[in-house]
Amino acid sequence: MLQFFDFMDEDRVLSTPEELLSYSSDASRHRSLPNLVLMPYSKEEVSRIVKIANRERIPLVPRGAGTSLSGGSVPVDGGIVLDLTLMDSIIKVDLENQLVTLEPGVVYGRLNRELEKYGVFFPPDPGSGSVCTIGGMVATNSSGLRAVKYGTTRDYVKKLEVVLADGEIIRCGTKAVKSSSGYDLPGIFVGSEGTLGIFTEITLRVIKKPTNYATSMVGFSDGFKAGKAVREIMYSGLQPAVLEIMDKNTLQAVEKYTGLNFPDVEVLLIVELDGFDEKVTLYLREAIEICQKYNANIVEEAISNADRESIWKARKSALPALARYKPTLILEDVTVPISFLPSLFKELEVLGKKHGVEIATFGHAGDGNLHPTFLVDRNKREEVERAEKAIGELFHKVIKMGGTLSGEHGIGLEKKRYISIEHNSISLMKQIKKSLDPNGILNPGKIF
Amino acid sequence: MLQFFDFMDEDRVLSTPEELLSYSSDASRHRSLPNLVLMPYSKEEVSRIVKIANRERIPLVPRGAGTSLSGGSVPVDGGIVLDLTLMDSIIKVDLENQLVTLEPGVVYGRLNRELEKYGVFFPPDPGSGSVCTIGGMVATNSSGLRAVKYGTTRDYVKKLEVVLADGEIIRCGTKAVKSSSGYDLPGIFVGSEGTLGIFTEITLRVIKKPTNYATSMVGFSDGFKAGKAVREIMYSGLQPAVLEIMDKNTLQAVEKYTGLNFPDVEVLLIVELDGFDEKVTLYLREAIEICQKYNANIVEEAISNADRESIWKARKSALPALARYKPTLILEDVTVPISFLPSLFKELEVLGKKHGVEIATFGHAGDGNLHPTFLVDRNKREEVERAEKAIGELFHKVIKMGGTLSGEHGIGLEKKRYISIEHNSISLMKQIKKSLDPNGILNPGKIF
Numbered sequence: 001m002l003q004f005f006d007f008m009d010e011d012r013v014l015s016t017p018e019e020l021l022s023y024s025s026d027a028s029r030h031r032s033l034p035n036l037v038l039m040p041y042s043k044e045e046v047s048r049i050v051k052i053a054n055r056e057r058i059p060l061v062p063r064g065a066g067t068s069l070s071g072g073s074v075p076v077d078g079g080i081v082l083d084l085t086l087m088d089s090i091i092k093v094d095l096e097n098q099l100v101t102l103e104p105g106v107v108y109g110r111l112n113r114e115l116e117k118y119g120v121f122f123p124p125d126p127g128s129g130s131v132c133t134i135g136g137m138v139a140t141n142s143s144g145l146r147a148v149k150y151g152t153t154r155d156y157v158k159k160l161e162v163v164l165a166d167g168e169i170i171r172c173g174t175k176a177v178k179s180s181s182g183y184d185l186p187g188i189f190v191g192s193e194g195t196l197g198i199f200t201e202i203t204l205r206v207i208k209k210p211t212n213y214a215t216s217m218v219g220f221s222d223g224f225k226a227g228k229a230v231r232e233i234m235y236s237g238l239q240p241a242v243l244e245i246m247d248k249n250t251l252q253a254v255e256k257y258t259g260l261n262f263p264d265v266e267v268l269l270i271v272e273l274d275g276f277d278e279k280v281t282l283y284l285r286e287a288i289e290i291c292q293k294y295n296a297n298i299v300e301e302a303i304s305n306a307d308r309e310s311i312w313k314a315r316k317s318a319l320p321a322l323a324r325y326k327p328t329l330i331l332e333d334v335t336v337p338i339s340f341l342p343s344l345f346k347e348l349e350v351l352g353k354k355h356g357v358e359i360a361t362f363g364h365a366g367d368g369n370l371h372p373t374f375l376v377d378r379n380k381r382e383e384v385e386r387a388e389k390a391i392g393e394l395f396h397k398v399i400k401m402g403g404t405l406s407g408e409h410g411i412g413l414e415k416k417r418y419i420s421i422e423h424n425s426i427s428l429m430k431q432i433k434k435s436l437d438p439n440g441i442l443n444p445g446k447i448f
Numbered sequence: 449m450l451q452f453f454d455f456m457d458e459d460r461v462l463s464t465p466e467e468l469l470s471y472s473s474d475a476s477r478h479r480s481l482p483n484l485v486l487m488p489y490s491k492e493e494v495s496r497i498v499k500i501a502n503r504e505r506i507p508l509v510p511r512g513a514g515t516s517l518s519g520g521s522v523p524v525d526g527g528i529v530l531d532l533t534l535m536d537s538i539i540k541v542d543l544e545n546q547l548v549t550l551e552p553g554v555v556y557g558r559l560n561r562e563l564e565k566y567g568v569f570f571p572p573d574p575g576s577g578s579v580c581t582i583g584g585m586v587a588t589n590s591s592g593l594r595a596v597k598y599g600t601t602r603d604y605v606k607k608l609e610v611v612l613a614d615g616e617i618i619r620c621g622t623k624a625v626k627s628s629s630g631y632d633l634p635g636i637f638v639g640s641e642g643t644l645g646i647f648t649e650i651t652l653r654v655i656k657k658p659t660n661y662a663t664s665m666v667g668f669s670d671g672f673k674a675g676k677a678v679r680e681i682m683y684s685g686l687q688p689a690v691l692e693i694m695d696k697n698t699l700q701a702v703e704k705y706t707g708l709n710f711p712d713v714e715v716l717l718i719v720e721l722d723g724f725d726e727k728v729t730l731y732l733r734e735a736i737e738i739c740q741k742y743n744a745n746i747v748e749e750a751i752s753n754a755d756r757e758s759i760w761k762a763r764k765s766a767l768p769a770l771a772r773y774k775p776t777l778i779l780e781d782v783t784v785p786i787s788f789l790p791s792l793f794k795e796l797e798v799l800g801k802k803h804g805v806e807i808a809t810f811g812h813a814g815d816g817n818l819h820p821t822f823l824v825d826r827n828k829r830e831e832v833e834r835a836e837k838a839i840g841e842l843f844h845k846v847i848k849m850g851g852t853l854s855g856e857h858g859i860g861l862e863k864k865r866y867i868s869i870e871h872n873s874i875s876l877m878k879q880i881k882k883s884l885d886p887n888g889i890l891n892p893g894k895i896f
Contacts (some may be wrong), residue, residue, distance in 0.1 A: 176850070178817065182874070262786075
């Protein structure tokens with residue numbers, strides 16, 4: 001298929017086995033080779049590529065930094081990987097309207113460093129933030145620790161320029177704060193995982209960056225009570241900026257990895273309040289008082305930025321610590337309505353015992369998004385199978401609780417066989433897909 | 449077509465000329481008779497009706513309280529008006545997860561009275577709130593004074609049960625706080641003005657109702673400076689709950705109507721802060737200080753609930769006061785990015801003079817959503833034509849500023865001939881419409 005793309009500079013067309021190999025995977029366990037990698041640098045080029053792919057029925061897999069945890073950027077059946085990282089201009093910071101317009105390949109970390117100069121920020125904060133691209137974040141509606149207060153990527157996407165499956169370039173959305181004019185097209189593109197169009201320009205809302213933070217680590221000897229404290233904090237109107245949770249198994253790994261110590265702690269919460277003056281410390285006190293009603297002990301309280309760093313060290317080391325603990329991690333991403341948080345913890349305990357599999361759980365307690373991490377060795381087939389059985393049962397339980405299969409990672413390849421247990425509207429999704437991409441060239445085989 | 453619906457109780461089938469007449473209009477100037485009005489009381493009945501309408505190719509116009517300002521609930525070519533007001537159960541208040549599930553015919557005012565018992569509320573607050581239905585609010589993504597802090601209906605719709613054009617009943621969305629699982633179907637239904645499906649059950653997020661309010665009226669002798677003050681307040685991080693504006697023409701009408709007095713005031717702002725303790729009065733002070741930098745005078749400051757009522761009297765009398773002033777009001781709903789607010793005021797002055805038409809402007813300054821109101825007499829054809837010319841020019845200017853044709857009222861019939869100046873993605877919207885409603889039975893002739 002190389003011959004179709006002779007209008008591209010040679011160094012932006014990759015086709016050697018070595019080159020293709022590095023585009024055969026993302027941060028998930030899925031692996032599959034593309035036939036070709038193209039690195040466009042303009043919307044016109046993207047449009048031209050898409051037109052050809054559509055005419056020739058070649059699968060097109062859009063890709064940012066390849067940090068997807070669900071296989072979203074892995075080809076299923078060959079075709080072209082469209083690497084969008086060369087389209088990485090920050091086109092305009094419109095401070096008066098608190099908007100930034102950029103190309104999809106801009107790296108999240110770079111964007112927020114740039115925005116910091118203006119005193120604003122783009123709040124969603126994925127774990128892969130130092131490398132992941134904004135295009136990828138929009139495609140998966142990703143979020144992170146701060147979603148509990150600030151919401152997800154969806155809440156910040158104001159406008160999109162999209163190359164549709166036939167190569168047409170459309171713009172949708174508005175710079176106005178609100179609109180009731182026509183269908184909300186950005187809404188359908190956000191979270192569509194590359195299956196409905198290729199983003200070539202993105203306008204995000206940004207907001208004023210807080211100047212004050214107050215952070216505390218609080219330990220509970222009873223996980224169920226920790227769940228209750230989370231519920232009460234969320235209902236108090238305090239609006240924590242971060243409300244993270246780590247269970248005993250995670251803490252043990254963190255202790256080994258970092259030398260930190262959490263004696264008598266079954267479950268650890270990290271609470272952070274942010275704002276524009278010192279009142280944040282008062283609000284943190286109120287949050288801590290709620291925890292103390294449930295017999296919590298203060299493990300550490302940050303009054304300086306240095307203290308705050310040390311608290312975050314504990315949370316941020318969770319995943320690398322677990323990775324040392326066992327050769328393979330299966331990181332899940334379920335989300336339940338807050339009231340089911342204590343039940344979800346109970347359920348994970350039951351499933352771990354029933355299937356003889358170690359599960360370490362951490363995540364964003366404040367919005368009900370947990371990352372139960374199944375610790376296995378991928379070379380032990382039987383162990384992996386037991387974990388997968390447990391995960392399947394977990395999904396059914398989560399859906400029964402009114403939850404969702406993915407809080408922030410997307411469905412991709414990883415969970416597509418489960419999606420119909422969550423949605424009875426898959427045929428409608430497929431109808432929309434069929435209507436926008438009749439030849440099925442855009443990231444085929446993903447979501448459903 | 450009466451014979452198809454003999455399964456409905458007689459008193460829920462309206463077909464006399466008198467009955468049909470009362471369904472021939474809404475709060476817009478559009479008028480057209482349906483052939484039949486059906487008042488279903490269950491989703492199964494809605495589904496059955498839709499199946500028949502689809503088979504027989506009968507247009508179906510869903511309707512709540514008929515408060516649409518854009519003709520959204522007026523039939524275009526006869527057919528059936530589906531009056532959903534009998535489906536008015538509040539099914540479940542889930543306080544722990546801050547959710548309420550209800551049928552589409554529930555009246556907004558009733559919902560918030562019910563929610564108040566639990567200390568929570570559904571923030572969007574349309575002017576027609578005492579009579580309009582939640583189904584209609586979801587269909588038009590309506591909002592109101594509080595959108596500046598709390599957003600629009602879209603931001604609160606968590607789940608929808610929808611009867612599709614073929615009669616299938618689907619559910620979409622999730623009770624979880626966030627999700628990256630499949631396409632965001634609620635997003636495409638919210639604001640679709642009845643053209644993609646009939647809502648039969650709606651789950652909304654609700655939030656804790658503030659306990660403290662601080663409100664002030666501030667007068668400016670220079671409209672341009674008022675616009676600058678609005679921009680600075682919005683950028684300060686203060687998050688006003690309400691930031692309303694009224695121009696000289698509106699104030700004059702209000703003075704005559706209410707006996708209130710606004711000497712030397714060209715433009716009036718109403719600022720309200722809300723929260724959960726007395727700090728709101730401190731924040732109000734900060735907002736007032738910003739206004740004073742732009743030479744504002746405090747007209748009134750509310751320290752009691754009674755004072756607050758008197759301030760709101762001024763704002764809420766704007767529309768009835770204008771209605772006394774001139775026989776016909778053409779109420780517009782444009783929204784611009786905040787930075788263009790001063791230019792928009794200038795533009796309205798220019799257009800008024802150019803076309804010799806009186807324009808009184810009030811609205812939600814904080815989110816850039818103004819309601820320029822064209823004061824005419826509908827019996828004077830030439831006067832109406834001048835106003836319409838001015839409105840057409842206004843729309844073009846607003847779009848040039850990066851704004852939108854409608855901030856909260858919807859497109860309906862009123863603005864469909866202008867929609868392509870805002871969007872270059874109409875063909876995509878039509879494609880989605882075609883895919884979901886191939887026979888075009890759902891509220892035909894609306895939006896585009």
